[in-house]
Amino acid sequence: MKKFIHAAVIQQSVAGNNKPYNNDQTAHLIRDAVKQGCELIVLQELHATQYFCQTEDVDQFDLAEPLNGETFIFFEALAKELDCVLVVSGFEVRAPGLYHNTAQVIDGVNGFVGKYRKMHIPDDPGFYEKFYFTPGDANPPYYGFEPIQTKVGKLGVLICWDQWFPEAARLMALAGAECLVYPTAIGWDKNDSEQEQEHQLDAWITIQRAHAIANGIPVLVANRAGFEPSPATVKCPQTGIEGIQFWGNSFIAGPQGEILAQADQQGDRIITAILSEKSTKDIRRMWPYFRDRRIDAYNYINTRWLD
């Protein structure tokens, strides 16, 4: 890892599925972040489109692109031009009928250096992701959790629902990740009470800060903002699902879980922070959890349930 990384997280609201327009909007924000001195820039989950998983609709598969599709090519050219490390996120078609939720990392002039396919796939009302995304492969030696080396450091890229699983963060750290990166699209069902909404946002921030703490590395979270109406209000009004208020609140935390930068609920936002290699070293000396892990006693963590 570089001694200091000037990092940015970009949070956006997305008004429709016009990819060239959306990508241009994102490009403006990336250029702005680079002007501010940033060399690592993280985009939110599925940034080229609206969050299309609010309903199960086969037509949405038209939004998917291969790994070297138009959106990737667009951002690869931009990252090369600006020589910045860019984490992009998209809807990947790997083969007919086989789709993934995939992040790709572009290492400035070096171009593409690695990808991560979302390992944990959610499915709940308004977030029908199991319909769209096959979980990432669990192939050895990394079983899906392989950090990606860039010129600024080794990135532990995970995606959204992964953020609720301490195992994912730990595995990335054990494999040498020097920071965790979470492109995300999470928001509220407006039918939930205000208190419930507060609890959800707080839980989401808390568990990701805890990944920083448990592993002694920074965490960068890029979350979507803005309201996106559900197609279900037209197609299936009886579900009562009206749309998702994506809650923004993108943040960057240091290796002790301390908040370094945080956005509000609105889009578009650029938040920036300086990540320090020394702060990870210092924290891991003072709080040496990796020294004390009981690897002789974690045998049944690979178990579904101990019954």
Add this chain to the structure above:
Amino acid sequence: MKKFIHAAVIQQSVAGNNKPYNNDQTAHLIRDAVKQGCELIVLQELHATQYFCQTEDVDQFDLAEPLNGETFIFFEALAKELDCVLVVSGFEVRAPGLYHNTAQVIDGVNGFVGKYRKMHIPDDPGFYEKFYFTPGDANPPYYGFEPIQTKVGKLGVLICWDQWFPEAARLMALAGAECLVYPTAIGWDKNDSEQEQEHQLDAWITIQRAHAIANGIPVLVANRAGFEPSPATVKCPQTGIEGIQFWGNSFIAGPQGEILAQADQQGDRIITAILSEKSTKDIRRMWPYFRDRRIDAYNYINTRWLD
């Protein structure tokens, strides 16, 4: 688990190593908690004495007791009299030269129902626990992380340093723990800056709230309070270690990590909350992490480091 558990956490400052006196003080607080309607009561780590690990001193081994020692017998009688579930914590001598940091659970009139020997042992200046405590055994089928069944529910008892390891919380949850319980003794080195002290306290609360969130169960944390001078100021003043300001802040969090009760930094304190079985059921339906764990992909979590 009972539909509702009236739970209490007792936080204390301890002025010396007069065990009968200290145990009497604790008994007053337990009686008070029971008068308030509490049926599950959690004591802090090594509550019968001061925190004796500030230096490495063979004479301190005199403080240890067998599992059925005077302190246990005292609290077993009290728990039977009051018919409350009591989590006690002590310094166990298992054999000459073999000591553990052990919690025991007394299920009211049923008496002793289980013990937990601290699995992760810290060691840093002022907390020389590796000198005193052998880590708990990793014997199958639970490899050390076995919840303890009581009439109020199945308790996932862990101790202090364990709280920094998401694996420990997860393993207890997988084995059926319905809440996590952390007797603790953690505090500040007053030589640290105020900002560093804030970060430490915040990280400690955050990571334990995250265990509640990741596993959808409540967390009860009993931490020591008060200043305890280090014997090193007499024996070895050049270390610069003057003592530990135990930071209190004992808390109870619900299954979404929401704080239900929290103490301040001072001792003695009783905090109480009602834990609801339904709130765990509801949270685990809305946030079904156990459905989606990638047990095919966590293979190297038993690895020290992936190199």
